[in-house]
Structure formats: C-alpha cells, structure tokens
Amino acid sequence: MDIVTENHFFSHGSDQRSTPGQREDCHLCQIRAFKTHRSLPITIVNHTGDGAVLPPKFRFTEQSILRDGVTPAANEFRYGCNCEDEESCMYAGCGCLDEVAGSDSEPDDVASDEPDEEDLEILQWAASTQERPSWANQRRSRPGSIDDAVVPRTGYDTDARSRKKKRFAYHSRGAKAGLLRGSMLNNSRAPIYECHDGCLCSKDGCPNRIVERGRQVPLQIFRTEDRRGWGVKTMRPLKRGQFVDCYFGEVITADEAERRRHHASMAQRKDVYLFALDKFTDPTSRDPRLRGPPLEVDGEFTSGPTRFINHSCEPNLRIFARVGDLADKHIHDLALFAVKDIEKGEELTFDYVDGQEEIENNARDAALQVEMTKCLCGSKKCRGYLW
Numbered sequence: 001m002d003i004v005t006e007n008h009f010f011s012h013g014s015d016q017r018s019t020p021g022q023r024e025d026c027h028l029c030q031i032r033a034f035k036t037h038r039s040l041p042i043t044i045v046n047h048t049g050d051g052a053v054l055p056p057k058f059r060f061t062e063q064s065i066l067r068d069g070v071t072p073a074a075n076e077f078r079y080g081c082n083c084e085d086e087e088s089c090m091y092a093g094c095g096c097l098d099e100v101a102g103s104d105s106e107p108d109d110v111a112s113d114e115p116d117e118e119d120l121e122i123l124q125w126a127a128s129t130q131e132r133p134s135w136a137n138q139r140r141s142r143p144g145s146i147d148d149a150v151v152p153r154t155g156y157d158t159d160a161r162s163r164k165k166k167r168f169a170y171h172s173r174g175a176k177a178g179l180l181r182g183s184m185l186n187n188s189r190a191p192i193y194e195c196h197d198g199c200l201c202s203k204d205g206c207p208n209r210i211v212e213r214g215r216q217v218p219l220q221i222f223r224t225e226d227r228r229g230w231g232v233k234t235m236r237p238l239k240r241g242q243f244v245d246c247y248f249g250e251v252i253t254a255d256e257a258e259r260r261r262h263h264a265s266m267a268q269r270k271d272v273y274l275f276a277l278d279k280f281t282d283p284t285s286r287d288p289r290l291r292g293p294p295l296e297v298d299g300e301f302t303s304g305p306t307r308f309i310n311h312s313c314e315p316n317l318r319i320f321a322r323v324g325d326l327a328d329k330h331i332h333d334l335a336l337f338a339v340k341d342i343e344k345g346e347e348l349t350f351d352y353v354d355g356q357e358e359i360e361n362n363a364r365d366a367a368l369q370v371e372m373t374k375c376l377c378g379s380k381k382c383r384g385y386l387w
C-alpha cells in the first residue's frame, strides 16, 4: 500500500490522527468528494513498484476555476434558446445553433451540413410509414436565426437535401444516440454548440446537452511502465464519438499564463499543461473579450483526471471546443471525445500537437530533434518527438 493510500485509510478517518490541512491535501479525499464518486469513480493505482505518488501540490477539481481577471458574462448578456420542444434543439431554428454554419471555414463544415446515415434512416422510415418526421413540419423561427428556408411544404419530401437541416453535433436516436456525428469526427475543427442552463429546453430531455451532463465514464489513473509517468485508462468500453470528460484547470489571463511560463524552469514543460481558449479568437471581433490574446487553462496544479492523459501520435481521443451560452465563448470548454471504439482497460491518449504544423515539422528536422522530447507513444505512426 502506498503512503497516500495508507494515510487516507488509517489517518484521515479520525480527527485526532489527521493534522489540519491533511485531508485537503489528500488526493483520495479530493476524488472521493466528487459528486459522481459512487457511480463513476476515479481510481489511482501504481502497480510498477516504483513507489511514485501523484505530485503532492496537485489538487483534483470537478470544474474549472476562474482566476483573477477572468469573468463569465453578466446575467443581462446571457442568451439561451426558446425551443418549445426538445426535438427542436437539433435543427437550424434552435438559437444555440445559430452560429453553426460558417463558424469555421474548413471544408469539413460544408460536409457537416450533408445528411448523414441517421438522417437517411429517418427519411427511409418516414417514407415507409407515410409519416412526416416531426422536423419536416414548419416551425416558428426566432427573429434573426439562421433558419433554413427549404422546408417541405406539401406532403413528404424524400429528398434529404431539401428539408430542414439538422445542425447539432450529435446523433439523436438509435444505437448512436448521444455520440458525435461522423462529420464532426472526421477531422473537423468546428466547435460544438450546446444548449445550457439559460435555455427553455429541459436539462434532462434535450439531446443537445452531452458535455453539460458531465463525465459518464469511470476512469483509472495508473502509473505507466515505460517512463511516461502517469496515464489514464477507461474502465468502461467507449464508442467512437462518445464524450469522455473536459480538460479542467485554472482559467487565467494571457498575462498570467506568460508569467507562469516565465516562472517555470522549463517553459516547454509548462506548455504541456496550458491550453489557449482561442477557438473564437478573432482580432476583428466586436467583442473585446474575443479580440485576444485568449485566456488559457492551466491544469498543472489543479485539474481533473484528464490532466494525466498522455500523448499519442495515433490517439484515441480528440479535444473539441464546446460552448454553451454564446456570451461565454471566451471561456469555452475543452471537451475530450473518443475518435475510435476503445476497449475497457485501454489507455486514453490525445495528440498534444494536433494540427500545430510547426511542431510537427520540427519533429522531422534532425537539427531540432537534439533539443526535443522523445515520444514514447509506441504507435506505428509515431513522429518520434513530442516538441
């Protein structure tokens, strides 16, 4: 039994035997205080025999913590959808999805407007039963919403392209309900727009609140055998497209991030834990909070289990920017989703330098490799170096 587990079980249960602050510092006390501890536990194991424990200064948290200079939007600027029924939160008339079209100029977004297998299945079902799917009925649109004009007017239109477009990111029914759609998973860098607390749709019924409902997967933090430190395993099989958890941490200003980089003895190591919230950064934005430089999330000292997820050049997870209230785009979430089916007990990984061409090119440059960190991901597609 390691020293942390021993202290937790033999000292912290008794006020006489635990010193002030000991419980606050104990990682087992921290994860056992999570709201979901009983149903979706996080476990920490080290079977390597090296005696290592998690960094003592590290604190587990279930949500990001906004530090000095970082504020969410004031109530008078909050914005939610007015959908009358939950089904509507999938289609172009839902206010939360207003920005989906054209929010990202990559060609994949065009593809995301195309009907996927699920749309076609629904159309086939409707054709066979002579019924109109509910979304084929004209709905009242909100003023100013990007509402698709081409809605079947009479009878049932079997041409999938000439109907109201499904704009949200998830499958809504069948075996794939709640999973990210293929158009998002196939290399899309588009953000995910979800309904949230400020919407009229219900928290439990709306199909567009997957990240908002939080982690649904028990995870294990384990000590790796191959010098990568700690890593994370899923304790349940995951399907391609399934939400795992968010990358939480301290949300700090760009100045504070720079100060922390400067303070860290090895700036590149610090960068491993810092993620810029730059998905909506636009120097021409009318919103000063989006003109940049962006806020950053630091998971080094305060975070959830995802902070221990290692890098792979052939990963099984990918990070998506997720926004609920559109007034809070500057503090958007970093949501991790499975990009392939993953077995119970498999290690979870994501690509730390996903899409950052400069770092990917450096890894191929022999002169720069001398200074770079060797990648130990072991995949066939390994680039050899992390950064």
Ligand SMILES: C[S@@+](CC[C@H](N)C(=O)[O-])C[C@H]1O[C@@H](n2cnc3c(N)ncnc32)[C@H](O)[C@@H]1O
Pocket (backbone or CB within 6 Å): 227, 228, 229, 230, 231, 269, 272, 273, 307, 308, 309, 310, 311, 312, 374, 375, 376, 377, 386
């Ligand atoms: C965000 S942390 C991940 C958790 C880390 N393994 C730990 O024990 O705290 C990133 C650090 O993990 C290690 N790491 C992650 N993936 C790696 C990989 N593929 N090859 C080598 N080291 C890796 C590196 O030391 C890196 O700086």
